[in-house]
Amino acid sequence: MTLQRIHTFRSRITILTGGLLLSLSLVLVTSSYYVASTRLSNASGEYLVGISQSISNMLTANLIEREREIILLSKRLSLYQSDNLSELQQTIDQIKNSYKHYAWIGFANADGVVLASSDGLLKGADVSQRPWFINGRSGPFIGDLHKALLLESLLPKPEDGSAIRFVDFSAPVINEDGKLEGVVATHANWLWAKEVLSSSFTEASKTKEIDMYIVNNDGDVLYPDNHLGDISVPTTLPKDGQFESLIWQDGKDYLTSTAFVDSPESTHLGWRIVVRQPVAIAMSTVNELHKLLLTLGIISTLFCMILAYRLAGMLSFPLERLAGTAKRIQQGDKNVTFQEDNQLHEVTSLSRSLQDMMLSLLDREQTLLQLNSTLEAKVQSRTAQLEATNQSLKAIVRQDRLTQVYNxxxxxxxxxxxxxxxxxxxxxxxxxxxxxxxxxxxxxxxxxxxxxxxxxxxxxxxxxxxxxxxxxxxxxxxxxxxxxxxxxxxxxxxxxxxxxxxxxxxxxxxxxxxxxxxxxxxxxxxxxxxxxxxxxxxxxxxxxxxxxxxxxxxxx
Ligand SMILES: Nc1nc2c(ncn2[C@@H]2O[C@H](COP(=O)(O)OP(=O)(O)OP(=O)(O)O)[C@@H](O)[C@H]2O)c(=O)[nH]1
Structure with missing residues (x-):
């Protein structure tokens, strides 16, 4: 577009409309992007919070259930006071069979010697130095996740080849005299926690690249096993039940939420469920929405510019026609007339004014021409008179007054x-x-x-x-x-x-x-x-x- 074309009424309206609409579209797109991204971020964060709390609740319920079971077992004094402990043995076996993730259930006397155990494993072994025994003597105890030590060689290896790991539950057996008879304990295989988390992994979670972790009080990752040692959670995590956008060790930005696993009153494990999702994934919908809005904004702007161009053309056409008529008059065509536009009052008024002005100018031109021709005739007449006078004077000057011949x-x-x-x-x-x-x-x-x-x-x-x-x-x-x-x-x-x-x-x-x-x-x-x-x-x-x-x- 040349500079001359830019300075037309039509081009200016089109550019102005396009600029305004583009600006408006950008404002709308930006504001809608901001609102949508905030809302989606909140929704995604709340979703992660929901997952973390759900897992936390399930783990908490499981821990309470396991603890309740061991407490109930510790209260059944008759089982521990028979001579051959056969009834205890039967009960232990029943309990182990009732819950597949019990790896071992046993009873050690006050000296720490195992008197009864599931499948007879560790029977007669000295467990007096095991934390579950030491802590279980004074009350119900839940031990933090640990690798199997004594049972490592006695239990079948997990299918994935990982090390056998337990969470210990123990409770003291106190007789009627208030004296410690021993400590009863269960080792729950860590597979139960994996099962709980696996159940929380839906297809939607996978496609949304949501990762879930269990970390202990020291910040060590307990789950998943395959990330042990090569991943660490950020040192500062959001408060319980909240979410934040955090940079993890891989340098990426993740929406992160945490939920504490409520330990039974007896023990404070300090486990936390950490759920994260890449911000880019969480915001992908917003980004798509942003692109869509931007595209729609540009398309609607172009569409409106075309409409504005046509509209401006309708507005400018009568003016262009008036300008064309004026140019023809300037070039000497006196037979043209300024056409009136019945749709635009201003243009009609302008057209009439121009027509009147043209007629007035033509009238004046005609008068001037007449005056001019009259003046020319007068000048010619005067010139002829002067010439005649000159001739006469010349003749007089050259003539002898007496004889009328040359002088x-x-x-x-x-x-x-x-x-x-x-x-x-x-x-x-x-x-x-x-x-x-x-x-x-x-x-x-x-x-x-x-x-x-x-x-x-x-x-x-x-x-x-x-x-x-x-x-x-x-x-x-x-x-x-x-x-x-x-x-x-x-x-x-x-x-x-x-x-x-x-x-x-x-x-x-x-x-x-x-x-x-x-x-x-x-x-x-x-x-x-x-x-x-x-x-x-x-x-x-x-x-x-x-x-x-x-x-x-x-x-x-
Ligand atoms: N009536 C009249 N007489 C004139 C005029 N001009 C000159 N004369 C006269 O002409 C005469 C000329 O005289 P001269 O020069 O002596 O000559 P002439 O008498 O003609 O003699 P020649 O020439 O020798 O034959 C003079 O008397 C002048 O006064 C004039 O306009 N009117």
Missing amino acids: RLALDEELIKHYELARESGNQFAIIMVDADHFKKINDQYGHTIGDKVLKRMAAVLKNLVDNSGIVARFGGEEFTVLLPNTDVENAQKMAEILREHIEKTEMADGLYITASFGVAMYSADDDHYEQVLNRADAALYKAKETGRNKVVFSY
Whole structure:
């Protein structure tokens, strides 16, 4: 997307909507993840607590049951007071057969000598130094888990090859006199604890990677046997019935719960059930939920962005159409109109305003064009008038006021022009100087008014005869000059003679006739200035005057 496209109404709404929804989704996903993970963590922890307490309860019940059994056995004094102890032997055998995890049941006298025992094992042996005997003399006793010593070689090996281990239960046999008759004891095979824990292992527990441990007061792991020695529980464990997230010795984070195994009142074993589950497994559901929510958030954001893009398009389309119309008008198309949008009031209002503005501008443009054309016509008219005035002024400036022929100024301009032309093209021109003879007498005799009339008449004769073949100018006073372009000596002489004749024959005023003298000169390529031609014509005129007047003299 180019920078220009980003700065469109549509793109901005889309990006804004996407950003808001993405932010909202992230907030929702994060908060829901937090709530779900907290709840799931609590639920998982409570689940582990439930397992640990359940196992604890089962073990406690079992310990109490075993202790109760040994206490009951110790109370049956008659069994210990018969001579051959046969009834005791029978009872021991019955009890052993009633509970499969009893590995050994026996009775030792006050000196610690075994007098009766299951299967006769250790009969006659001295057990006075065994903890169960020492502690059992003073009251009911439960011994911590230990390996079989004396019975190790006498009992069948466990199938898994592990060492035989017992939990001892013992109780004193006190006669009616309060004297110690001996100590009766059972060795419960540790398999019973394994059985209890195995029953707690469900398929769900296995798939959830839940591990269960029994640890004693010293923190030693009693169960499971295959982890003995290579695993240790964290030194600080959660309080009874609670759970925590703890780092174990493998460096992994585990949700961990503990439950104390309640020992019978007589003995404090201090066993604890420890149940753990990797936090990653416990939180896997939350992580899946998190991924799902994130995916849904992104999909819904994209979906909403597409919707926003379409919606923004619907909103921006009338504006884009107005912009397009405005552009067409800018390019000179005056036949377009701003279309109204019936759905959006603001756009309709804008469209009408633009239409009104356009009509107003077009109206003003039309007025301006009209004003412009009027102004142009006025300027043209004024220019024409000025040109006419100029022409008129020019003509006036170049005209002799009395005779209406060219004046000296115009004569000089014409001479310069034809002199340049002659120098460029080689075409010759002729100058005829005309001077009225004895004009002073006319003035003197008839007055200046008649003199003026004669001069006007004389100019008119010259002008009529020369016509388009040349120009006539008043040189000054009663003297005229005729300029004949593109001519030769013969034509010039001929024209001078014609002029002389007509002046002579023309009645200049009532009954008044005059003559005039003529001096003719031709342009020469040797001339450096037109005045040289004038001077030669003037000299010829002077000569005509000198030699009798009313004649044409040519300057060679
Ligand atoms: N009425 C009138 N007379 C003029 C005008 N301009 C010059 N004159 C007169 O023309 C006369 C010219 O006289 P001159 O120069 O002596 O020459 P001329 O009398 O014509 O004699 P030649 O030229 O020698 O034949 C003068 O008397 C001027 O006063 C004019 O505009 N009107």
